[in-house]
Amino acid sequence: MLLFPVKGERSAYxxxxxxxxxxxxxxxLRTSSxxxxxxxxxxxxxxxxxxxxxxxFARPAPLSVDVNPLGGAExxxxxLFEPALIMECARCLRDVEVPLEIKLGTLMRxxxxxxxxxxxxxxxxxxxxxxxxxxxNLSDYLAETTLLAAPLSVLHAxxxxxxxxxxxxxxxxxxxxxxxxxxxxxxxxxxxxxxxTVHAKQTPFAALRDFKxxxx
Ligand SMILES: [Zn+2]
Ligand SMILES: [Zn+2]
Numbered sequence: 001m002l003l004f005p006v007k008g009e010r011s012a013y014x015x016x017x018x019x020x021x022x023x024x025x026x027x028x029l030r031t032s033s034x035x036x037x038x039x040x041x042x043x044x045x046x047x048x049x050x051x052x053x054x055x056x057f058a059r060p061a062p063l064s065v066d067v068n069p070l071g072g073a074e075x076x077x078x079x080l081f082e083p084a085l086i087m088e089c090a091r092c093l094r095d096v097e098v099p100l101e102i103k104l105g106t107l108m109r110x111x112x113x114x115x116x117x118x119x120x121x122x123x124x125x126x127x128x129x130x131x132x133x134x135x136x137n138l139s140d141y142l143a144e145t146t147l148l149a150a151p152l153s154v155l156h157a158x159x160x161x162x163x164x165x166x167x168x169x170x171x172x173x174x175x176x177x178x179x180x181x182x183x184x185x186x187x188x189x190x191x192x193x194x195x196x197t198v199h200a201k202q203t204p205f206a207a208l209r210d211f212k213x214x215x216x
Contacts, residue, residue, distance in 0.1 A: 017042060021063060021142055026134040028069055029110055036066040041083070046143035055143055058084035058097045065104065065138070073111065077129065079104040083146060090153040091162035092170055102149045106141070110134070117141065 018039040028035045040060035046053055061083035069075045085098045107128045109120075114132035117140060122128050129141055161171035169176035 016040065017060060018063075020045075021065075021138040023065060023067060023136045023138060024134065025067065025075075025110070025136055028067060028075065029134055032069045032071075034066065034068050036064070038062075038064045041142075044083075044139055044143050044146070046139045048140075048143075053143070055083070055146060056086040058086055063142070067108065070107075073109050075108045075110070077104060077106045077108050081142060081146070085146060085150055087150065087154050089156035089160055091155060091160045092172060093163070094156050094170075096154045096156045098150060098154060100146065100149050102145060104145065119144065 016039045018041055021037075021039070021041060021044075023035060023037055025035055027033055040062055041057065042060045043057055044055040046055070061081065063079065063081045065077060065079035067075050067077050081100075081102045081104060083100055083102075085100055086095050087098050088094070089096050107122065107126055109128050109130050110132070111130055112132050114130055117129060117131040117133075117136060119127045119141070120130050157172075163170055164176045164178055166178040167176055169178075
């Protein structure tokens with residue numbers, strides 16, 4: 001499902017599920033008209049470091065985007081994206097729902113020689129989304145923006161007991177034969193606090209970092 005530019009009215013495509021968030025900016029580039037699009041994403045496929053990645057959402061995430069020409073090859077994108085991002089508990093790896101309300105606001109520049117859209121830092125420190133294809137795929141942009149807005153790590157509950165280091169048993173469901181209860185540490189101050197500079201992508205290693213061997 002593609003997003004279409006809608007002139008004048010905003011709600012024509014509301015509630016439509018999209019595989020890929022796309023903006024068609026051809027007529028904006030030709031005639032300096034505005035472009036806008038709306039729809040819902042139930043997940044987000046994107047590429048990071050040459051690898052295919054997926055952000056999972058607990059329910060369809062509403063997206064609305066407006067693009068206004070600023071003259072020349074520049075334009076401004078603004079909008080709202082509200083995903084209920086699914087992250088993994090840093091200790092027990094179960095799914096945790098993280099609702100986000102992300103205000104989008106980004107300068108854009110059209111450069112026909114650019115193959116894949118990328119974010120560039122302007123002299124003002126602002127980020128500029130540079131793109132070549134007028135049929136703009138917003139997946140990478142939305143994924144990066146979402147990861148920046150997400151907390152670095154989350155716990156499914158403040159007193160999550162984590163997994164047994166020996167057998168992987170979920171200690172929230174009771175002890176296992178190893179009796180190797182992972183001590184419940186004081187909650188890390190950084191947990192749950194939005195972190196502006198580090199991607200929140202969870203890996204098994206992120207969870208392992210939290211494991212501590214018993215003192216005795
Ligand atoms: Zn947990
Ligand atoms: Zn065990």
